[in-house]
Amino acid sequence: MAIINQATKELQVKVVFYGPALGGKTTNLVQVHEHVQTQEGQKGKLVSLATSSDRTLFFDFLPIEAVAIKGFKTKFQLYTVPGQVIYNTTRQLVLRGVDGIVFVADSQYDKMEDNVKSFQNLEENLKTLDLDLDEIPYVLQYNKRDLPNAAPIEYMEFLLNNREMQAPSFGATAHKCNGVFETLNMITRMLLHKFINESNRVKQLV
Amino acid sequence: MALPQLIAEDVRELDRLLGDLVTRSEATAALIIDKAGFLITQSGDTSKFDATTLAALAAGSFAATQGMASVVNEPNFNSVYQQGEIYSLLVQNVEYDTLLMVVFAAQVSVGAVKYFSNSAAPQAARQFDSARKRAPGKTLDLARMNLEDSSEFFRKVAQH
Numbered sequence: 462m463a464i465i466n467q468a469t470k471e472l473q474v475k476v477v478f479y480g481p482a483l484g485g486k487t488t489n490l491v492q493v494h495e496h497v498q499t500q501e502g503q504k505g506k507l508v509s510l511a512t513s514s515d516r517t518l519f520f521d522f523l524p525i526e527a528v529a530i531k532g533f534k535t536k537f538q539l540y541t542v543p544g545q546v547i548y549n550t551t552r553q554l555v556l557r558g559v560d561g562i563v564f565v566a567d568s569q570y571d572k573m574e575d576n577v578k579s580f581q582n583l584e585e586n587l588k589t590l591d592l593d594l595d596e597i598p599y600v601l602q603y604n605k606r607d608l609p610n611a612a613p614i615e616y617m618e619f620l621l622n623n624r625e626m627q628a629p630s631f632g633a634t635a636h637k638c639n640g641v642f643e644t645l646n647m648i649t650r651m652l653l654h655k656f657i658n659e660s661n662r663v664k665q666l667v
Numbered sequence: 668m669a670l671p672q673l674i675a676e677d678v679r680e681l682d683r684l685l686g687d688l689v690t691r692s693e694a695t696a697a698l699i700i701d702k703a704g705f706l707i708t709q710s711g712d713t714s715k716f717d718a719t720t721l722a723a724l725a726a727g728s729f730a731a732t733q734g735m736a737s738v739v740n741e742p743n744f745n746s747v748y749q750q751g752e753i754y755s756l757l758v759q760n761v762e763y764d765t766l767l768m769v770v771f772a773a774q775v776s777v778g779a780v781k782y783f784s785n786s787a788a789p790q791a792a793r794q795f796d797s798a799r800k801r802a803p804g805k806t807l808d809l810a811r812m813n814l815e816d817s818s819e820f821f822r823k824v825a826q827h
């Protein structure tokens with residue numbers, strides 16, 4: 462759950478990048494870190510708990526502050542999970558307290574089964590934390606659109622975005638930073654709308 | 668259970684507790700951390716390190732320890748202590764959602780740090796409990812946030 466600190470007018474939000482192994486979750490964070498506009502000296506550090514071969518072992522972590530929201534400091538903490546199937550316990554740990562999710566799918570045809578399994582795994586892991594994907598804002602990112610064996614977006618929508626409530630989705634080529642900021646800004650918008658609606662609901666109850 | 672919204676009074680009280688803990692145990696810094704990885708408040712000299720990152724890593728490390736506890740059927744791994752050559756760290760459970768972290772010089776007595784942390788943690792837990800019981804009307808009014816102000820919350824640096 463997000464933290465709202467009235468003393469410092471600060472909202473802290475946790476976004477987790479989820480998806481199959483080698484899909485580009487860490488690349489998303491690396492690109493945000495490299496390209497995000499920040500006030501001087503405000504740039505957070507990207508921390509990667511990875512193996513010697515650069516595979517995520519526990520999580521990557523990047524703190525960033527959103528701009529242009531009147532009167533509020535909104536601090537976003539971006540996490541990735543390890544995509545490899547064996548690290549499921551670790552994925553559950555990172556999901557604790559999650560506010561929003563970016564599901565990074567691999568567009569290559571031969572990765573479709575991994576995508577679907579990873580999405581199912583996300584739903585299962587949320588259940589173990591008493592969370593429900595229907596209540597958590599999430600965005601789909603279809604990464605690696607530049608590869609020749611990328612499946613059509615419509616096909617990926619059919620496989621991954623077929624729930625009752627369709628989620629916003631973006632094609633991306635994360636290593637060229639295409640689609641990365643579009644995805645991040647959408648999940649940010651959805652999260653802030655959710656908090657504002659909840660805040661309004663509380664006011665009506667009082 | 669989720670972390671309650673905190674008002675100035677809560678943060679003041681937590682800061683006082685942390686300040687006392689730092690002074691009495693001669694620690695370098697003390698932090699209150701949400702188990703999701705957020706830094707809630709801090710006291711002492713945190714200028715030497717990145718407290719935001721430290722908080723996220725401490726929460727991850729504590730969560731991993733809890734995972735190990737459940738694998739070996741241990742119901743109570745309450746703290747994590749790491750001894751170093753320059754600095755040592757103690758991360759201790761406060762309540763369901765929060766942790767207390769103390770950073771102290773390696774030559775400072777870990778016994779003293781544990782002793783004073785053991786008394787600070789339940790006091791912090793009581794403060795969270797009282798914040799939880801507070802009327803829901805006293806929350807931060809997020810409706811004043813103007814989302815239409817910006818179509819882009821995060822902007823890419825222009826390419827050269």
